Amino acid sequence: xxxxxxxxxxxxxxxxxxxxxxxxxxxxxxxxxxxxxxxxxxxxxxxxxxxxxxxxxxxxxxxxxxxxxxxxxxxxxxxxxxxxxxxxxxxxxxxxxxxxxxxxxxxxxxxxxxxxxxxxxxxxxxxxxxxxxxxxxxxxxxxxxxxxxxxxxxxxxxxxxxxxxxxxxxxxxxxxxxxxxxxxxxxxxxxxxxxxxxxxxxxxxxxxxxxxxxxxxxxxxxxxxxxxxxxxxxxxxxxxxxxxxxxxxxxxxxxxxxxxxxxxxxxxxxxxxxxxxxxxxxxxxxxxxxxxxxxxxxxxxxxxxxxxxxxxxxxxxxxxxxxxxxxxxxxxxxxxxxxxxxxxxxxxxxxxxxxxxxxxxxxxxxxxxxxxxxxxxxxxxxxxxxxxxxxxxxxxxxxxxxxxxxxxxxxxxxxxxxxxxxxxxxxxxxxxxxxxxxxxxxxxxxx
Amino acid sequence: xxxxxxxxxxxxxxxxxxxxxxxxxxxxxxxxxxxxxxxxxxxxxxxxxxxxxxxxxxxxxxxxxxxxxxxxxxxxxxxxxxxxxxxxxxxxxxxxxxxxxxxxxxxxxxxxxxxxxxxxxxxxxxxxxxxxxxxxxxxxxxxxxxxxxxxxxxxxxxxxxxxxxxxxxxxxxxxxxxxxxxxxxxxxxxxxxxxxxxxxxxxxxxxxxxxxxxxxxxxxxxxxxxxxxxxxxxxxxxxxxxxxxxxxxxxxxxxxxxxxxxxxxxxxxxxxxxxxxxxxxxxxxxxxxxxxxxxxxxxxxxxxxxxxxxxxxxxxxxxxxxxxxxxxxxxxxxxxxxxxxxxxxxxxxxxxxxxxxxxxxxxxxxxxxxxxxxxxxxxxxxxxxxxxxxxxxxxxxxxxxxxxxxxxxxxxxxxxxxxxxxxxxxxxxxxxxxxxxxxxxxxxxxx
Numbered sequence: 001x002x003x004x005x006x007x008x009x010x011x012x013x014x015x016x017x018x019x020x021x022x023x024x025x026x027x028x029x030x031x032x033x034x035x036x037x038x039x040x041x042x043x044x045x046x047x048x049x050x051x052x053x054x055x056x057x058x059x060x061x062x063x064x065x066x067x068x069x070x071x072x073x074x075x076x077x078x079x080x081x082x083x084x085x086x087x088x089x090x091x092x093x094x095x096x097x098x099x100x101x102x103x104x105x106x107x108x109x110x111x112x113x114x115x116x117x118x119x120x121x122x123x124x125x126x127x128x129x130x131x132x133x134x135x136x137x138x139x140x141x142x143x144x145x146x147x148x149x150x151x152x153x154x155x156x157x158x159x160x161x162x163x164x165x166x167x168x169x170x171x172x173x174x175x176x177x178x179x180x181x182x183x184x185x186x187x188x189x190x191x192x193x194x195x196x197x198x199x200x201x202x203x204x205x206x207x208x209x210x211x212x213x214x215x216x217x218x219x220x221x222x223x224x225x226x227x228x229x230x231x232x233x234x235x236x237x238x239x240x241x242x243x244x245x246x247x248x249x250x251x252x253x254x255x256x257x258x259x260x261x262x263x264x265x266x267x268x269x270x271x272x273x274x275x276x277x278x279x280x281x282x283x284x285x286x287x288x289x290x291x292x293x294x295x296x297x298x299x300x301x302x303x304x305x306x307x308x309x310x311x312x313x314x315x316x317x318x319x320x321x322x323x324x325x326x327x328x329x330x331x332x333x334x335x336x337x338x339x340x341x342x343x344x345x346x347x348x349x350x351x352x353x354x355x356x357x358x359x360x361x362x363x364x365x366x367x368x369x370x371x372x373x374x375x376x377x378x379x380x381x382x383x384x385x386x387x388x389x390x391x392x393x394x395x396x397x398x399x400x401x402x403x404x405x406x407x408x409x410x411x412x413x414x415x416x417x418x419x420x421x422x423x424x425x426x427x428x429x430x431x432x433x434x435x436x437x438x439x440x441x442x443x444x445x446x447x
Numbered sequence: 448x449x450x451x452x453x454x455x456x457x458x459x460x461x462x463x464x465x466x467x468x469x470x471x472x473x474x475x476x477x478x479x480x481x482x483x484x485x486x487x488x489x490x491x492x493x494x495x496x497x498x499x500x501x502x503x504x505x506x507x508x509x510x511x512x513x514x515x516x517x518x519x520x521x522x523x524x525x526x527x528x529x530x531x532x533x534x535x536x537x538x539x540x541x542x543x544x545x546x547x548x549x550x551x552x553x554x555x556x557x558x559x560x561x562x563x564x565x566x567x568x569x570x571x572x573x574x575x576x577x578x579x580x581x582x583x584x585x586x587x588x589x590x591x592x593x594x595x596x597x598x599x600x601x602x603x604x605x606x607x608x609x610x611x612x613x614x615x616x617x618x619x620x621x622x623x624x625x626x627x628x629x630x631x632x633x634x635x636x637x638x639x640x641x642x643x644x645x646x647x648x649x650x651x652x653x654x655x656x657x658x659x660x661x662x663x664x665x666x667x668x669x670x671x672x673x674x675x676x677x678x679x680x681x682x683x684x685x686x687x688x689x690x691x692x693x694x695x696x697x698x699x700x701x702x703x704x705x706x707x708x709x710x711x712x713x714x715x716x717x718x719x720x721x722x723x724x725x726x727x728x729x730x731x732x733x734x735x736x737x738x739x740x741x742x743x744x745x746x747x748x749x750x751x752x753x754x755x756x757x758x759x760x761x762x763x764x765x766x767x768x769x770x771x772x773x774x775x776x777x778x779x780x781x782x783x784x785x786x787x788x789x790x791x792x793x794x795x796x797x798x799x800x801x802x803x804x805x806x807x808x809x810x811x812x813x814x815x816x817x818x819x820x821x822x823x824x825x826x827x828x829x830x831x832x833x834x835x836x837x838x839x840x841x842x843x844x845x846x847x848x849x850x851x852x853x854x855x856x857x858x859x860x861x862x863x864x865x866x867x868x869x870x871x872x873x874x875x876x877x878x879x880x881x882x883x884x885x886x887x888x889x890x891x892x893x894x
Contacts, residue, residue, distance in 0.1 A: 014794070014796040014797070015796065018796065033672055033673065035671070035672035035673070036672060039790065039791055039792065042790070042792050043787075043791070043792040043793065043794065043797055044797065045797060045800040156638070159638045159639055160638065160639055160640075160641065162639070163639050164635075164639055165635040165638070165639060167635075167674065168617075168674070168676065169635055170615075170617055170634075170676065187617075187634045187635075187638065188611075188612040188614075188616055188634075190638075191603070191606045191607065191612065191634065191637075191638075192606055192607055192609070192610050192611055192612060193607075194607065223697070224482070224694075224697055224698075224701070225480055225482035225483060226480065226482070227614065227615070227694035229615065229617065229676055229693065246676065246693050246697075247671075247674035249697075250670070250671055250693075250696075250697060250700065251671075253697065253700055253701060253704070254671070254700060254704070256704075257700070257701070257703075257704025257705070257707075257708075258704070258786065260704075260708055261704075261707055261708055261711075261782060261786065262782060262783075262786065264708075264711070264782070265775075265778050265779045265781075265782040265783075266775075266779065267779060267782060267783060271783065273783055273787050273792060273793075273801060273804075274797075274800070274801075274804065277804055277807050277808055277811065278811070280804075280808050281808045281811040281812055281815075284776070284779050284808065284812060285812050285815060285816075287775065287779065288772060288775055288776060288812055288816060289816075291771065291772065291775045292768070292772060292816065292819075292820075294771075295767060295768045295771040295772065296768065296823070298767055298768075298771075299764050299765055299767065299768060302763065302764045302767075303764045306760050306761075306763075306764065309756075309760050309763050309764075310757075310760045313753050313756050313757045313763075314753075316749065316753075316756050316760075316763035316766075317746050317749045317750045317753065317756075318746055319763075320742060320745055320746065320749075320767055321739070321742045321743065321746060324738065324741075324742040324745075325735060325738065325739060325742065328712075328713075328734065328735055328738045329731070329735060331712050332712045332713065332714060332731050332734065334712075335708060335709060335711070335712040335714060336709075336712075336714060336718065336720055337720075339705065339708065339709065340490075340720050343486065343489070344486055344490070345486065345489050345490040345720060346490065346720075347461070347490065349461040349462065349465065350461070350490055350491065350492060350721075353492040353721070354720060354721075357720075357721065357724055357727075360724050361724055361727050361728045361731065364724065364725070364728040365728055365731060365732050365735055368728075368732060369732075369735060369736075369739065372739075373739075376743070
């Protein structure tokens with residue numbers, strides 16, 4: 001089941017656009033949330049997308065831009081002039097603004113920064129100093145701080161005088177007179193304790209504050225493990241410099257998950273499904289090229305056995321089965337281990353256990369499918385010998401696949417290569433070569 | 448960079464366990480959060496896992512059980528007696544409890560239910576009436592409701608008298624005298640407006656309340672689009688029956704993402720990396736069997752061209768290149784379209800645009816790699832004809848791959864099959880067969 005209402009909405013929107021009835025489209029958009037308009041934009045081909053973007057409400061352009069992928073954003077920004085861009089930045093939270101500015105072409109970045117007010121620019125530059133994927137890059141500076149030695153009554157009066165609180169404020173931060181982080185005071189406790197309680201009596205320190213250079217993956221894990229809505233960020237001197245909120249963490253989680261699926265196919269999570277055809281072709285060609293190299297390597301291996309293939313053409317008919325089964329078995333182990341790494345389940349202590357286990361599974365499945373394949377080949381070609389050969393090759397390849405599937409992610413991680421990106425190709429290269437050499441090599445020796 | 452501290456903690460824990468120093472392990476665990484202990488349990492081989500589980504603090508057993516995967520949970524529950532199980536359930540939120548009870552073996556479920564207090568059981572049965580993956584299955588019943596016609600002062604006094612608020616309470620729910628949902632009052636507004644304001648003056652209705660049968664995917668989208676911390680759930684008569692909180696939604700997002708990666712390799716997100724070897728072998732064998740069928744189909748196709756292969760053994764050397772490139776190109780389109788479906792980016796209106804685009808990219812890359820391959824084959828084997836043949840076959844197969852990659856997820860979705868699970872196999876079956884028939888067929892006709 002899909003969100004029917006929303007789908008229908010964006011469908012009618014798309015319909016009004018393609019029918020050219022701009023006023024109808026405008027009316028529909030009024031009822032839509034920026035995130036929904038962003039979805040609609042992403043699902044429109046270039047021409048219609050431009051039409052929709054031109055009629056969208058400038059008041060929410062900034063928010064819409066934050067919701068679309070990098071590549072779509074580029075295509076939208078290209079249609080905006082500087083004034084529109086600066087106006088759009090004014091709607092954004094500091095962390096979103098930093099992401100946005102970083103995704104602009106360099107020359108535009110400088111212009112947008114120059115167009116901003118001084119205070120905003122200084123705050124922005126502070127966030128820009130941290131890597132985009134660190135706690136510092138994710139944080140906002142909209143912290144509300146209180147001191148520990150006042151009563152809740154003082155805090156309540158302060159809040160009411162202060163007026164509006166930033167979104168996702170579920171707790172206030174307790175700091176000392178130097179701005180150093182001491183603990184947190186949740187609104188829940190503030191509302192349920194008697195007003196003459198001291199802040200320090202009910203403030204807590206549930207988690208250690210996040211250091212600004214903590215990675216976003218670690219930030220996400222902390223939020224998930226402790227079910228946080230917001231978390232404090234401190235500098236190296238333990239001074240509170242900002243807070244991270246769950247909505248940004250949800251985006252991190254979603255993006256990391258998408259990236260791991262997309263990178264397995266050599267794609268990028270920010271890819272626009274309606275990017276210019278030449279641009280997409282060029283990007284994908286690279287991945288095809290890498291894979292052509294492994295296919296050619298396999299061909300080269302086969303070529304070493306040309307003589308045997310000429311004698312026994314049945315081998316040519318069957319030779320793709322062994323590499324293919326190895327690839328599948330290996331990718332099962334690979335996927336499991338990559339996930340185990342992401343969840344911190346794998347370490348020096350259990351690596352041997354894991355390896356033993358995977359190789360044992362490879363052996364069991366190797367024997368199972370070896371027997372089945374041998375029987376099938378015997379039935380199909382009436383040739384017991386080739387049946388035995390393919391069976392033996394399957395066992396060799398499935399055990400190799402298990403070993404490679406478990407070790408590759410470890411080795412890649414140590415070398416700083418993303419196993420989700422390169423693991424699959426590396427694995428199939430190994431299973432192709434080992435499978436072909438085992439099958440054709442045994443055949444050459446025996447037949 | 449990984450969360451070093453945590454890793455180190457669970458490593459020392461694992462070390463103390465394997466060294467048999469139970470008291471050291473106990474001491475380390477005292478400083479750990481249930482989620483961290485769950486990670487440690489998941490990363491331990493069976494024997495050590497049982498040791499750790501036996502010494503873990505019964506007070507948090509329930510929370511730990513909620514954090515581990517289904518398969519690991521089963522292995523832990525097997526070591527608990529009924530009394531321990533009932534004690535564990537007492538620590539859980541209603542929605543977690545429902546998930547937990549549903550994951551128990553059937554006969555245990557009845558016993559655990561019987562061991563619970565009557566009120567708890569009745570509430571639990573209400574949640575159990577909804578599918579696990581619906582808003583009703585995700586919700587808790589710990590809502591705090593207020594009426595619209597009272598002042599904030601009344602609300603504040605009510606909250607203080609009431610005491611403790613449930614976790615993740617960022618807003619109260621405004622209902623009429625029949626318990627029908629009217630709107631929400633955020634704690635932020637409650638704290639910043641003057642105490643004589645009427646609730647109805649500042650209460651909002653940002654989103655439509657979620658119906659109990661809304662799917663969890665739709666719930667997650669609503670939370671993401673509107674940056675929610677909690678959302679109301681109503682029955683068909685608009686009566687407020689519970690609320691969903693962001694921590695549970697984060698779990699949904701994480702799980703869906705994991706599932707899509709795992710199912711591509713025929714695995715399940717709940718799989719335990721240290722499940723018994725036979726059990727894992729059996730599960731994975733099924734996927735290998737499915738893939739063997741497609742490999743055998745490819746072999747059968749090759750067998751139809753045995754005569755040609757016997758004449759020109761070079762074809763055998765090269766024939767795996769065409770299916771392999773088709774598989775890669777197709778999986779790029781497939782991945783993009785499956786993601787587009789998940790993000791609701793694809794609908795009837797843009798399907799034709801998308802298809803045209805993908806086929807055009809396939810054609811462009813087909814031509815590119817056809818020229819390269821033709822040249823390579825000419826250089827390698829000095830055979831212009833085979834070069835032309837493999838080039839033509841590549842173009843045919845890459846265009847087919849694009850078409851299949853775009854259409855398969857559409858067709859599968861209509862048939863109620865998960866494209867992430869079955870799309871890859873179906874696609875490679877097509878690209879294998881089409882690639883081989885194109886290459887060997889053309890060769891048979893021309894050579």
